[in-house]
Amino acid sequence: xxxxxxxxxxxxxxxxxxxxxxxxxxxxxxxxxxxxxxxxxxxxxxxxxxxxxxxxxxxxxxxxxxxxxxxxxxx
Numbered sequence: 360x361x362x363x364x365x366x367x368x369x370x371x372x373x374x375x376x377x378x379x380x381x382x383x384x385x386x387x388x389x390x391x392x393x394x395x396x397x398x399x400x401x402x403x404x405x406x407x408x409x410x411x412x413x414x415x416x417x418x419x420x421x422x423x424x425x426x427x428x429x430x431x432x433x434x
Contacts, residue, residue, distance in 0.1 A: 387412070397425045406432075 387396040387407045396407045398414070404425040405414040419425040 396429060397422055 388409055389395050396409065398405050398407055399422070400414065404419040404422050406417065406419075406425050406429050407414055415428075417428060419428065
């Protein structure tokens with residue numbers, strides 16, 4: 360039986376193989392080694408799409424509002 364560490368490493372390799380090189384998919388997600396999908400852009404908080412790598416059209420006055428929107432999207 361494989362160790363948990365070995366299984367995690369294999370899952371990571373499989374994810375990378377499934378995703379084309381340079382693909383923006385999941386690149387901002389902290390779980391994928393990114394810095395997170397909430398960014399301050401010119402004093403306005405934006406959510407960055409994991410699918411396109413581009414900001415959502417919505418603009419938020421606070422980081423907590425943007426985090427709430429992202430949480431609602433995933434619920």
